[in-house]
Amino acid sequence: REDLASLHEQHPGIQPVLAIVQLVEELLRLNGDPGVHGVFLHLPPSSLSSRVLNSIQPEKDVDGCVLVSFCGPCVEWAYWWSGSTQVMQADVAVLVGDAHRGLPPISIPAFADIEISRSQTPKAIDQLAQEIGLLPEELEAYGRTKAKVRLSLLDRLKEQPDGKYVLVAGITPTPLGEGKSTVTIGLVQALSAHLKLNSVACLRQPSQGPTFGVKGTLYFNLHLTGDIHAITAANNLVAAAIDARILHESTQSDKALYNRLVPSVNGMRRFSPIQLARLHRLGISKSDPGALTPEEAKTFVRLDLDPEKVTWQRVIDTNDRFLRKITVGQANTEKGHSRQTQFDIAVASEIMAILALSDGLADMKQRLGRMVVGSSRSGQPVTADDLGVTGALAVLMKDAIKPTLMQTLEGTPVFVHAGPFANIAHGNSSVLADKLALKLVGEDGYVVTEAGFGADIGMEKFFNIKCRASGLKPNVVVLVATVRALKMHGGGPNVSAGAPLPKEYIMENLKLVADGCSNLKKQIQIAHLFGVPVVVALNVFQTDTQAEIDLVCRIAEKTGATAAVPCHHWSRGGRGSVDLAHAVKEAARQKNNFQFLYDLQMPIHEKIRTIAQKVYGAEDIDLSPEAQAKIEYYTQQGYNTLPICMAKTHLSLSHMPEKKGVPTGFVLPIRDVRASIGAGFIYPLVGSMSTMPGLPTRPCFYDIDLDPVTEEITGLF
């Protein structure tokens, strides 16, 4: 207490609310915690009395001395000290990996004692970053509540063992909603705040178009850190380059094109590196622009893109239905080169899928270069590299590749990064966010990541595409269901927006629940195909009866789920998910035999058939002639070893949205097959997929407003 007195004297504006005696008590507790391998004291020198220092056991004194911070952020410390009863734990950051001393990080809870907020005010993002063990130089703040995290973190923590990797998936979606995002947030809050385990949620960035960027219980802002805007810019630069190139090739001689593409600058002609790479792909091993034969020069300058075979679309992050089919190039300056094309919603861009699957800057750049934008009149694929645009795309995307750190309402960390479509793309957040998070939480921690749509789509792609790209091995699947949605799968009536909910969904109806559990059982079985244990999270509504809840849990456990747990996070926050957190912790301890569903070396149609039969329960697949021709083309181009990304409705296990429960006896029609070569998957089209939503008569913007004085936003939920 004498330390406290002197502290008070030196800092007259500060009223310490915690005594040194409590600090000592905390250190004694840490001494007894076998999970703690070392102690790092982040306190001003004045409070490092011998009483404090001597209270640390020698075993906790790594490297022969207690790692004491002498130049910590005293201001923040003072602020915390005076403002909160939670902070002491956060301040006594338990860390062995100290970059400045070059010590190897050891597996310890780096942020089990994160400050849990009870208020609606988010804490400063640099505070959160410090709590979870990020170094200041690893953070790039964007305003006060969000920050990008630099990828150098992966290098610093490369010796750190990964935490447990948990996927949140759902039953087949219904209009009633399942609440995967809220389960994800509830689970990390329970793990962090109540089980005191490091945990991070990894979420997809929502598109601005459809949702105005609001999701679950997070603090979002419409632009976030601009990643979707960067994707839009990169995507549309490629599109502009395609049409401009077609125009320029059509109006210029080989010689004129060559002189413009390889200009003489101060009397010197030189190929740029990306042009040399194109020459190399064309089999022309010359580097002197004067040495090309006319035929070689022609091959070099003419991409000869077939306007009918351009597959690259423009994108925009607005629900603009009038851009679903358009004609471009109608001005006189485009000399009659008009063609029909379309805009997609920005998150449908292949560049979004690339962002989500990239392992780092070099990998992203290679994927961007490999993107196929169309084919030449002679049938050769034309890539972003051929257009010479790869470097510019990498520059446009260099900040977007860093995951964005945010926080839940309870102040626990969340990574928000990438949000590719779950039909024409794979519907999962980024590999890099998961990797950063797995290192940050350490061996005993948890990373909870969410897959789009139902488990048959989002989870299947998570395993077969995302885990293949990342090399990561999932430990547990949390499968989210609601009594209401199960009732609909059991034959409950349709619902429509605005109309009152039919009584089947409000009153107890065990028959509908029991019938609907067929869908839950099937999704559990799908997860088991991959050898991963399943915990069912039943997202409880007020109107659910205990008998209904018990029935679902009983069926789930009988089907082989490790556990089935009712969750009350919606009404109770993290406390409502404590049982789920315990169940997940238990399941993660189980041995798991993760395996992919198919071998990449299988022929494309066999891979498609495997998914259709084993996952969807189809009897067979039916390839259209177009699909057959595309498969042959892709095989001939050497794209046949890519994984498969099915573009199928999410509203049914089959291709028929109205078929709820577990449809059987159907043949899955494959209308067409497309490819995202840069992202690295083949996507068969089962039916037609809308890639551009529209606005209703009364869009939600009618209710959105900003108070110019308080800057408060209303109408965003």
Add this chain to the structure above:
Amino acid sequence: REDLASLHEQHPGIQPVLAIVQLVEELLRLNGDPGVHGVFLHLPPSSLSSRVLNSIQPEKDVDGCVLVSFCGPCVEWAYWWSGSTQVMQADVAVLVGDAHRGLPPISIPAFADIEISRSQTPKAIDQLAQEIGLLPEELEAYGRTKAKVRLSLLDRLKEQPDGKYVLVAGITPTPLGEGKSTVTIGLVQALSAHLKLNSVACLRQPSQGPTFGVKGTLYFNLHLTGDIHAITAANNLVAAAIDARILHESTQSDKALYNRLVPSVNGMRRFSPIQLARLHRLGISKSDPGALTPEEAKTFVRLDLDPEKVTWQRVIDTNDRFLRKITVGQANTEKGHSRQTQFDIAVASEIMAILALSDGLADMKQRLGRMVVGSSRSGQPVTADDLGVTGALAVLMKDAIKPTLMQTLEGTPVFVHAGPFANIAHGNSSVLADKLALKLVGEDGYVVTEAGFGADIGMEKFFNIKCRASGLKPNVVVLVATVRALKMHGGGPNVSAGAPLPKEYIMENLKLVADGCSNLKKQIQIAHLFGVPVVVALNVFQTDTQAEIDLVCRIAEKTGATAAVPCHHWSRGGRGSVDLAHAVKEAARQKNNFQFLYDLQMPIHEKIRTIAQKVYGAEDIDLSPEAQAKIEYYTQQGYNTLPICMAKTHLSLSHMPEKKGVPTGFVLPIRDVRASIGAGFIYPLVGSMSTMPGLPTRPCFYDIDLDPVTEEITGLF
């Protein structure tokens, strides 16, 4: 020195390079400086010895005690202390306005002692912010080298007198370039680093499309803080709302529209605030949705937009020439409602002009709501408010309204904010950035802001549009010229990219220079029309001879320029502009009689004629029938008191780009007249204006690259 010793003991990792004796010396110097009204010590308690405290004179001790910081950022302090010989001055921040103590700010140099960088590495943005007197809570960092500044600063400093307001304008542009941006940066560097005067440059944000976002000597990044992306999102939300509304109105009965626009939610029907405002504009003073007559409901629900009279265009921040004229709505889902329209480059959006002219959040929101997007079949203007989208637009733009703080290569502050087109809009950076900067620099400081194109366009609009909106009064115009460009105005030959420069521009040619000075003289006279003193900045090239330089300066001074100064900032940085800085300081001391060129109450065509005759030197104007009809329409709608924003070529004082020098004897044709009601100006079209650039055969992206390991960018200049 005993303090130093104890400091060293407490912080064993730090090697102080400045002794306390130097700190005391600095305090003694401040004692003798009549411009300094008080001292704020930003140092850790350990160095606040009695020797330090006693060295401050009682007169500098405002409010009866020396304002001593007891909880400053010790870490940064330690870093500075150890790392730089420049920092002591920055650290001894000279400030009287201390928000925490509620003292009124007094005019003093807040950041005369800014740290001047000699290296290529930018300093941390929070360091710069502290150096220029921003409070931490007024800053929102975006990464490490840029930050948004909160508008609350205006409130905190409202009693602070404004600094001097300097506009940089140019002669009529030629392909040879004049270097307005580099003069602007050179001038603030000279004022800050060499004359020790607070100064801030205010620049426009460059469009990503044409330039890949690189300009002058600033650290730019392609997305900056996302303002242009926010504008794109807001602009395109309006566009999507327009077409969706036309579609929905065409396919639904009045009753269906009414039921959807004013839905029953939990049995309650309510108008949203923006709907109540529309009712009010329609003269329907009812607030109960059940009380409207069928006729009133019809008037309320039907905007009845004429698809042929939609003036709102979509925008994109990419040079995509194929979007210059397009047909949208060709998908089946749009039921035949296709129409021809276009995309403009994002910076051509009216929302960009609004951002640049807004005085605050409330003003911006009102302007956004007033934007006219087209007219109804009965000829009534339809606004963003009518579409119900204003609140959402304000939310999308709420961060964009905060100016972005960056730094020059020498580490002096720059605001980058807004970049409206200089033809269809007014071509000046934002009112808010200028206002923030004028408060920050204080009475003796300088804000240097830049206008697009030649003085006849950018400067005229700066005075008549921007200064009218802001209420600010400019002190000095810096008019930039080069010997080369003047030679072209004097009849020098055309130049073309790639070809060697004709000898006229490399060898001395006094005749061409003398003839070309006609343009310089005319632009000086235009500035004098507004009663503002002019300093000519001659941006010197290696090939200019002393006789040529002297000739230009002599003619300029004879025409009435306060001074004419050769500048060497390109080769020598801030040092090369010291003479210019002195001349500007001298000119700012002169009495000036700033006045607008025309009275807003004049009829529209009279305002146009005034600009054409007095500024461009035209004999008269010639209004097309379309222009005449539009003027009548705007007058009838009550838009006739808005200022005029001429959309004229920047390559000549006339409407004929090839006419260099000072064309005479021409009549200015007004092809059409348009209006940006939200931004608040009428823009007559003189000839056709391209609002969408294209990509050349070899776009600069061929040379742009990113090293994935070092993250270094190449190819951006």
